[in-house]
Amino acid sequence: MTRKENILHFFKNTWKHRVHVLMALPTFLIMFFFLYVPMGGLIIAFKNFKPVNGIWGSAWANGKWGVFDNFRFLLVNKARFFRLTGNTLLYFLIFTIIGTLLNVILAVCIDQLVFKKLGSALQSILIIPIFISYAAVTFIVEAYLKADTGLINNVFGLTRNWYAQESQYYWILILTIVKMWNSVGYGSVLYMSVLAGVDQQLYEAAQIDGANKWQQIWHITLPSLIPMVSVMLLLSVGNIMKSDTGLFYQVTRYTNTDTTGVLDSYVLYAIQHTSDFSFPSAASFFQSVVGLVLILIANAVVKKIQPEYALF
């Protein structure tokens, strides 16, 4: 088939499927206007943004670094930029490592439990926190941490002001606990469904060979989780630069930003409190591009190890 014929064929096919084109149209348009146009909007990182002129009408940046002038502010505010990026990465690492560990441990524990009804009852309670919005969690955390009426200070007889700078390093622990409380029950569901699919004959064979419970877990249960764990880890790499603003902006009440400030919460703060977007726009651009590069690399790796789990 020649190229021309091919193109003709394509158009004929598309015309034949015009109903399907129409069916795809609503999603296509919604995605275009609400996801694709904002991608284009990232060019404000290269513009001298003036709210009056809007994104598209603003002039290109032409400072010391030419069109890249906004990125100069990342270096001018080096300390802030590195702190925000560092915190973003730090929390990603803590949450991913501890989260995966707890997810797996919980999944294995519930899977090992002989009292199946009890297991599923507990599991359905453990999932609940994921459905509580961080706007509400903020108040729950406050109930524990308030200086005067908070439960922690009362129970342990402390007078610490948890939201003041004196407590800034505790927030790494607090945020980790809140995040784990929120996500572990839900996160383990996926691993449980993998464990439910493990061939029971493997366990029977192991029992006959005289393996005890721990040996069975070590040699059968955990290895069966490895593919899913590695895939989930690799895919989460694409989110390295993203953080949950609910946690970092709401729950912290945007205090102690030295230890709790991340790129996303900073951008959210900046939108509401400043009109100079040179730093935030450059940081946003950096965030999106790094995310893209990392997920492409991660996908390539997954494709090598476990092709059926690759995204594309």
Add this chain to the structure above:
Amino acid sequence: MSIVEDLKEKREQKKKEKELDLQYGVKEKKGPGQYVLATLLILYTIIVALPIILVFVSAFTDEDALIKNGYSYFPEKWSVGAFKMVFASGDKLAAAYGVTILITLGGTLIGLLCMSLYAYALSRKDFRLRGFLTIYSMIPMLFNGGTLSGYLVFTGTYHMKDSLWLLMLPICCTTMNIIILRTYIQNSVPEELMDSARIDGAGEWRTFFQITLPLMKPTLAAVGFMMATGYWNDWQNALLYITSDYKRPLQLLLINIQKMIEQLVNNPNIASAAKAAMAGSIPQQTTIMATVVMVIGPIMVIYPFFQKYFAKGLTMGSVKG
């Protein structure tokens, strides 16, 4: 093979599996280890549930007792005063409920309908544009404009500030959900059934609405529930875009309570005497907790009905079709 036979076979297979399960269950020993494990898991679950219990307990605590003794699981004095307060200023809460229900239902239904149609189109194997549409729906997962750019485009270019559409449309079509729906159509909706409908003269729309969509119920329930909780809990878009009082969803109501208190407490210009006088208008701590109960309550009530679909929905999402 006819569909009826296929179903029969599946049922028998299930029966056999159940029997095997029973055999296995009999073999399993309920040794002391099992009781230790069960106890540990119960303890862990209680720890996880404690913060939620605290919300409910303090919502029913007497305000004076709470201020005197602090938050506690065993309040000195119980009271329903907080809920009385919440319902007394009920217009705001009712309006916020209305907005939240509107965007939750609206967003979820629009999203499910649009994405199912899209997924249906993607499942037509001889549709040449399919490759392009698949890639088109994948890209937003890899690359996105981020909050700032979205904010400037929606408010500056579209002039949609303070529009409820901004709470629904930007998050109604997501890559993951399209993949889940498409995978489900490909794997679990019998091709022969749709083909026979077409042979009988049903158009594509009719095939979709009368055959495909009803058969997608389990996955629609799973995806729909996840979307609905997303809408119910979304506060960031509301915080960024909503300015009118009567368009505030519940989550924004909570955030505004927070802001109000902070402004009053942190404002050095207000004399302490004035602060004391205003104390009556500051939302009391128990009232806040009662509001939190009102915000998280509905999800907890609805959640058990959708629970069985979750595990399925999650696993489907992780496997590419």
